Amino acid sequence: MHTKNLQATAFRRRALFALSVLVACAVSSADAFVILSGDSNLARLALDTDDALFDPGNAQFFTNALGTGVTAAVAGGIALDNTTAMTNLNEHYNSLPGVTSSILAGPISDASLVGVDLLVNSLPDAAYSAAEIDAMVDFATSGGDIIFLGEHSGVGYDNSFINTALTALNTGMSILSTSLDAGNNTASGLQIATHALTTGVTSLGYGGVSEISGGQTLFFATGGQPIVAVADTPEPTTAALLLALGVTGLATRRRRAA
Numbered sequence: 001m002h003t004k005n006l007q008a009t010a011f012r013r014r015a016l017f018a019l020s021v022l023v024a025c026a027v028s029s030a031d032a033f034v035i036l037s038g039d040s041n042l043a044r045l046a047l048d049t050d051d052a053l054f055d056p057g058n059a060q061f062f063t064n065a066l067g068t069g070v071t072a073a074v075a076g077g078i079a080l081d082n083t084t085a086m087t088n089l090n091e092h093y094n095s096l097p098g099v100t101s102s103i104l105a106g107p108i109s110d111a112s113l114v115g116v117d118l119l120v121n122s123l124p125d126a127a128y129s130a131a132e133i134d135a136m137v138d139f140a141t142s143g144g145d146i147i148f149l150g151e152h153s154g155v156g157y158d159n160s161f162i163n164t165a166l167t168a169l170n171t172g173m174s175i176l177s178t179s180l181d182a183g184n185n186t187a188s189g190l191q192i193a194t195h196a197l198t199t200g201v202t203s204l205g206y207g208g209v210s211e212i213s214g215g216q217t218l219f220f221a222t223g224g225q226p227i228v229a230v231a232d233t234p235e236p237t238t239a240a241l242l243l244a245l246g247v248t249g250l251a252t253r254r255r256r257a258a
Contacts, residue, residue, distance in 0.1 A: 042062075185206050
């Protein structure tokens with residue numbers, strides 16, 4: 001009888017611990033999101049010292065995306081002068097008080113995302129590996145925010161690299177690989193949706209862009225098509241968390257013992 005009481009007490013303590021972890025995870029990931037853009041020029045135009053087409057709205061938008069975070073990481077390929085976009089965005093974040101940003105030199109991994117609040121993925125050169133996908137899923141479900149920057153179909157970029165990651169992250173969003181608004185453009189007025197991420201953004205510079213499917217639209221093309229959208233990161237399920245903590249197994253064994 002004494003042994004059974006000890007086992008029951010241990011189970012209750014572990015169940016309460018699991019519940020506390022569940023609540024903590026829900027709180028930490030409640031505001032986590034994934035942003036998707038059909039144009040990578042958003043990042044290029046976020047720095048005022050390098051590009052004549054700089055738009056302060058771009059800088060404000062990326063600042064809003066970081067929110068109260070203090071660490072950003074920028075990853076991507078080298079096609080389509082993407083290095084400039086990555087460098088400009090990295091420098092923008094490093095110019096913010098108390099913020100540190102770096103360009104990831106190697107594959108995305110759990111180790112490379114330690115301490116990171118916001119991960120920006122711009123035009124990856126190839127499909128993400130399974131390990132990179134797993135690292136991004138772990139990062140997102142732990143409360144990390146992610147931005148993906150794609151391109152319009154006119155430049156021949158393969159947006160499926162990004163769409164595969166979006167599917168794994170269960171965002172419900174994808175890039176449709178269309179080609180809208182060729183040339184240099186500025187979104188303003190009704191092209192900018194009301195959202196916390198667009199606070200203080202009265203204009204957004206962008207180039208040719210793909211339409212976005214799914215999520216909540218943040219910016220629209222001149223024809224009204226969604227070109228930047230956001231989706232909340234799905235929180236881990238209760239069953240998944242309990243299983244990870246071993247509580248499901250404990251409960252099963254307890255029922256069998258009874």
